[in-house]
Amino acid sequence: MLFVTGGSSGFGALAAAAVARASYTAIASMCQTNGRNESKVKEVQEHAGAHDVDLRAIELNVLSRESADTAIKTIISKNGRLDVVIRNAGHMVFGPAEAFTTEQFAQPYDINPGCELR
Numbered sequence: 001m002l003f004v005t006g007g008s009s010g011f012g013a014l015a016a017a018a019v020a021r022a023s024y025t026a027i028a029s030m031c032q033t034n035g036r037n038e039s040k041v042k043e044v045q046e047h048a049g050a051h052d053v054d055l056r057a058i059e060l061n062v063l064s065r066e067s068a069d070t071a072i073k074t075i076i077s078k079n080g081r082l083d084v085v086i087r088n089a090g091h092m093v094f095g096p097a098e099a100f101t102t103e104q105f106a107q108p109y110d111i112n113p114g115c116e117l118r
Helices: 010-021 038-051 065-079 102-109
Strands: 002-004 026-030 055-059 084-086
Touching: 002 010, 002 065, 010 026, 010 038, 010 055, 026 038, 038 055, 055 065
Parallel strands: 002 026, 002 084, 026 055
Antiparallel strands: none
16 A cells, blocks of 8 residues: 655655556545645546556645644555655756755755645
């Protein structure tokens, strides 16, 4: 069973879908599953049905410890285990690495675009 953060789009969504197509359970996490990412949850469900795979979505705001704890507890209580976690949430910046300060370079990994800290 694989759990990927930032599973609403990009590499996270691609990784979750690929793992599911390889006959494993994959859970794509995303924030605001009842808000701005509601359509992404539907895409996950449609992909699972169209390809007959075990691909699921779950609410997770990586900026909130409470949200992370809830997501992990939910996964383990419903499935009995969690085998792999891919930390993928963040966003991309463009430019040569030497053009950024250490803090600027770390910032994309420390945020979850569109999700507020709770």
